[in-house]
Amino acid sequence: xxxxxxxxxxxxxxxxxxxxxxxxxxxxxxxxxxxxxxxxxxxxxxxxxxxxxxxxxxxxxxxxxxxxxxxxxxxxxxxxxxxxxxxxxxxxxxxxxxxxxxxxxxxxxxxxxxxxxxxxxxxxxxxxxxxxxxxxxxxxxxxxxxxxxxxxxxxxxxxxxxxxxxxxxxxxxxxxxxxxxxxxxxxxxxxxxxxxxxxxxxxxxxxxxxxxxxxxxxxxxxxxxxxxxxxxxxxxxxxxxxxxxxxxxxxxxxxxxxxxxxxxxxxxxxxxxxxxxxxxxxxxxxxxxxxxxxxxxxxxxxxxxxxxxxxxxxxxxxxxxxxxxxxxxxxxxxxxxxxxxxxxxxxxxxxxxxxxxxxxxxxxxxxxx
Numbered sequence: 001x002x003x004x005x006x007x008x009x010x011x012x013x014x015x016x017x018x019x020x021x022x023x024x025x026x027x028x029x030x031x032x033x034x035x036x037x038x039x040x041x042x043x044x045x046x047x048x049x050x051x052x053x054x055x056x057x058x059x060x061x062x063x064x065x066x067x068x069x070x071x072x073x074x075x076x077x078x079x080x081x082x083x084x085x086x087x088x089x090x091x092x093x094x095x096x097x098x099x100x101x102x103x104x105x106x107x108x109x110x111x112x113x114x115x116x117x118x119x120x121x122x123x124x125x126x127x128x129x130x131x132x133x134x135x136x137x138x139x140x141x142x143x144x145x146x147x148x149x150x151x152x153x154x155x156x157x158x159x160x161x162x163x164x165x166x167x168x169x170x171x172x173x174x175x176x177x178x179x180x181x182x183x184x185x186x187x188x189x190x191x192x193x194x195x196x197x198x199x200x201x202x203x204x205x206x207x208x209x210x211x212x213x214x215x216x217x218x219x220x221x222x223x224x225x226x227x228x229x230x231x232x233x234x235x236x237x238x239x240x241x242x243x244x245x246x247x248x249x250x251x252x253x254x255x256x257x258x259x260x261x262x263x264x265x266x267x268x269x270x271x272x273x274x275x276x277x278x279x280x281x282x283x284x285x286x287x288x289x290x291x292x293x294x295x296x297x298x299x300x301x302x303x304x305x306x307x308x309x310x311x312x313x314x315x316x317x318x319x320x321x322x323x324x325x326x327x328x329x330x331x332x333x334x335x336x337x338x339x340x341x342x343x344x345x346x347x348x349x350x351x352x353x354x355x356x357x358x359x360x361x362x363x364x365x366x367x368x369x
Contacts, residue, residue: 050360054309058336059279062230066286067239071302073291081242082290090256093264102304103311103318103357109299109325110288118186120287123326125189127344135186138178139200143193152339161227165214165235168247176207187233221273238262281307305357327351
């Protein structure tokens with residue numbers, strides 16, 4: 001029996017008991033109210049269990065980070081190349097195939113005032129920006145803490161890997177990226193931590209083993225050697241970032257359309273893999289909002305979940321109005337892999353995980369019909 005069915009059965013049984021006792025005159029109104037309240041509480045507590053059970057079946061996670069667009073807002077970002085994504089003709093894949101086959105959040109934000117890019121990438125790794133509110137390179141600052149996701153995963157014996165696409169025209173890197181010579185390094189949160197970069201050593205064996213050129217993703221998927229947690233950053237020609245040049249003349253000139261096209265071409269690489277089909281979850285999220293004004297400067301931004309365990313099952317779209325931010329994604333990844341303690345703002349009582357985007361028992365039955 002499903003947890004949801006069990007809850008409903010308990011609720012019905014409690015009401016039946018209360019009604020019968022009331023007829024016999026052995027339950028006063030206060031007692032009857034307490035019994036009903038207990039049944040309702042049981043229902044509320046047990047109903048989410050199905051979604052968390054689905055999350056717990058995830059074996060492999062991929063996170064793709066895109067750049068600098070609201071999902072919805074006042075569209076003022078369009079003036080400098082960052083239009084709101086929802087309903088934009090410059091994002092046909094996102095508003096078409098992705099939207100109609102994914103579970104997504106309508107109210108997902110970057111953390112309040114967390115700009116520009118680097119603070120958001122750090123937040124997804126550690127639940128905090130460490131006071132950084134600029135785009136810097138590793139060593140500025142050098143983070144000595146071991147309280148970050150990659151370290152927790154390593155300590156738990158869970159493999160992780162970052163795939164970084166070199167900037168257009170740059171050679172494929174073969175060292176630990178510690179500056180801007182190969183790519184926009186502020187999009188690689190891992191290399192800011194001393195336990196990854198080994199004291200800012202470009203030849204760090206630990207860093208080189210974990211931070212790989214993007215082309216290796218296809219090889220790892222084909223060879224079935226993927227890590228369990230995978231963090232993917234397209235280069236600035238492909239992540240939707242405004243004002244970037246040069247980029248390939250064979251690609252769309254518009255940055256938003258170029259990013260959308262990159263997703264269209266690269267998402268199937270993951271969703272058609274055996275690892276995805278056998279227990280994968282792909283999160284596609286934008287790093288920060290771009291519209292002006294207090295109401296829109298932090299979002300909403302895009303957040304999509306593709307997974308065999310997502311609501312809709314890849315056959316129909318699902319959305320909710322729950323308020324999330326990057327702490328929610330970090331908390332969800334930690335829950336999937338059962339690594340503790342919850343990091344930074346992921347531990348806040350107000351932080352909601354993304355479990356509502358995963359199937360509950362009712363959704364599981366519906367998607368099999």
